[in-house]
Amino acid sequence: MVQTPERAATVTRLVSDIRVTVNGEEKRVPEGTTVAALVLSMNLRGPVAVERNREIVVRAEHPTTTLSEGDELEVVSFVGGG
Amino acid sequence: MNAATSPDSSLNDNDALVIGGRTFASRLFVGTGKYASVDETRNALRASGASVVTVAVRRVDFKERGAASLFGMLLEEKFDLLPNTAGCYTADDAIRTARLGRELSGSDMVKLEVIGDQKTLFPDVVGLLEATKVLVKEGFFVLPYTNDDPITAKKLVDLGCPAVMPLGAPIGSGLGIRNPYNLRILMESVSVPVIVDAGVGTASDAAIAMELGADGVLMNTAIAAAKDPVRMAFAMRLAVDAGRLAHRAGRMEKRLYANASSPLQGTIGSSRGHDALGIE
Numbered sequence: 001m002v003q004t005p006e007r008a009a010t011v012t013r014l015v016s017d018i019r020v021t022v023n024g025e026e027k028r029v030p031e032g033t034t035v036a037a038l039v040l041s042m043n044l045r046g047p048v049a050v051e052r053n054r055e056i057v058v059r060a061e062h063p064t065t066t067l068s069e070g071d072e073l074e075v076v077s078f079v080g081g082g
Numbered sequence: 083m084n085a086a087t088s089p090d091s092s093l094n095d096n097d098a099l100v101i102g103g104r105t106f107a108s109r110l111f112v113g114t115g116k117y118a119s120v121d122e123t124r125n126a127l128r129a130s131g132a133s134v135v136t137v138a139v140r141r142v143d144f145k146e147r148g149a150a151s152l153f154g155m156l157l158e159e160k161f162d163l164l165p166n167t168a169g170c171y172t173a174d175d176a177i178r179t180a181r182l183g184r185e186l187s188g189s190d191m192v193k194l195e196v197i198g199d200q201k202t203l204f205p206d207v208v209g210l211l212e213a214t215k216v217l218v219k220e221g222f223f224v225l226p227y228t229n230d231d232p233i234t235a236k237k238l239v240d241l242g243c244p245a246v247m248p249l250g251a252p253i254g255s256g257l258g259i260r261n262p263y264n265l266r267i268l269m270e271s272v273s274v275p276v277i278v279d280a281g282v283g284t285a286s287d288a289a290i291a292m293e294l295g296a297d298g299v300l301m302n303t304a305i306a307a308a309k310d311p312v313r314m315a316f317a318m319r320l321a322v323d324a325g326r327l328a329h330r331a332g333r334m335e336k337r338l339y340a341n342a343s344s345p346l347q348g349t350i351g352s353s354r355g356h357d358a359l360g361i362e
Contacts, residue, residue, distance in 0.1 A: 023141040044142055046153050049185035056181050074141065076182050078153045080123065081138025081168050082113030082253070082280075082302030 018069040029067060036062035039075065048077050094327060099298055101275050102223060102244025107133040109292070110322045111164065111277065113302025117311065120152050124159060126305055129315035135161045136193055136300070138168050139183045153186075164225070166193040171206070173213035180217055192217065193247070193279075193300075195227045203253040207234045211241065218242035227279050230264040232271040239272050246272060247300060250291060251281025254303040258287040262294055269295045285314075285321035292325025293333070 017028040022038070029038060035050055035057050050057045051074040057065050067073075099106040112132040117123040127135055135156060156163060165183025170176035173196055180192040196213055198206030205228050217224050218241055226238050230248040238246050248268055251257035258281060259265065269276050275297035282288050282301045291299050299322055308314035 042142070042144055044144075045151070047186060048142055049139075049182045051178065051182055054178065056185050058185065074178075074182070076139050076186070077142050078137040078156070078163070078165065078183075078186055079140045080113070080115040080117060080152055081166055082115045082136055082300075 020067050020071040022073045033067050034063055035065045048075050050075050109298040111300035115302050116306035120155050124155050126311040126315040129312045131319040133162055134164050136164045136166050138166055139179050163187040164191050164193050167195045171197050173209040176213040177216050191223045193225050205229055214241045230261050232268040235268050235272050239274050245275040247277040247279035249280040250278045253280040256283030257281055258283050259290050265294055285317040288318050288321040289325035292322055293328050295329055
């Protein structure tokens with residue numbers, strides 16, 4: 001589905017979801033979702049680091065950082081590498 | 083036990099690697115990529131004797147759980163994690179990746195890579211210098227993956243890198259030390275430790291790097307892609323130690339012609355005139 005800004009705005013009003021981009025993929029999350037809640041919803045094992053709009057959100061601030069419409073998030077962890 | 087199987091370990095004492103005032107337990111740094119399993123990684127890392135291991139920062143795969151267990155194993159084994167910025171083609175991406183790595187590792191160490199080209203994975207030294215400047219200012223302990231270029235190495239040191247990590251050959255190529263002369267010039271050009279990073283293919287390559295005067299070697303594929311990675315990890319550990327000891331011992335001068343080790347005189351059947359013992 002093509003997401004025009006107009007359509008997105010409509011959806012936002014109707015279900016009070018906001019649109020965020022997580023690791024390059026668009027996601028809808030309830031308004032008021034925190035970084036901690038988002039990470040929890042991903043069912044991940046092990047620690048992650050989060051960048052929001054190109055700024056690191058330190059782990060201590062995950063529970064208090066609320067997502068906003070249009071946020072771009074990177075959720076990363078360590079993998080094997082040289 | 084004789085000396086061959088039980089070398090006097092005191093010969094290798096008081097020779098810890100110190101970078102920027104920090105002491106490292108091993109001169110061998112190893113990567114964690116390309117292994118068949120987390121268990122194989124663990125066994126190879128243990129066999130290598132390395133204390134510092136590199137890791138890559140990647141987006142979490144929402145379906146894949148393997149990555150987390152690698153991270154867990156590395157923490158369990160108490161390795162010092164050295165996040166890299168592999169796969170970053172701009173200074174900006176490398177800076178962001180370094181910050182994410184620090185958030186994950188809780189350490190200020192970063193193996194800074196700004197890659198110039200997918201085929202060679204050679205460093206983009208302009209981007210590397212740019213990223214170094216920013217990250218040093220942010221308090222990072224920047225260990226830069228760089229070319230075997232003494233001029234760039236000097237610039238990296240001037241910007242505040244506590245060590246430089248020139249390549250021996252392209253990443254993952256296993257070609258060995260392609261330009262020992264440049265590496266030697268580089269080592270003589272900078273006052274900080276030099277870690278040869280990338281290019282090692284087998285144990286003798288690691289020994290050569292150390293004999294040249296490198297302060298350490300960083301490798302991944304040479305171990306992970308060996309038929310028996312755990313055995314190769316141990317071979318690398320021995321090679322790094324052997325090369326280091328040989329460097330400290332100071333090798334003999336090379337000469338074009340032979341110089342007999344056994345006395346030339348007194349061989350049986352010598353003509354009397356040449357009798358070494360002078361018995362007429």
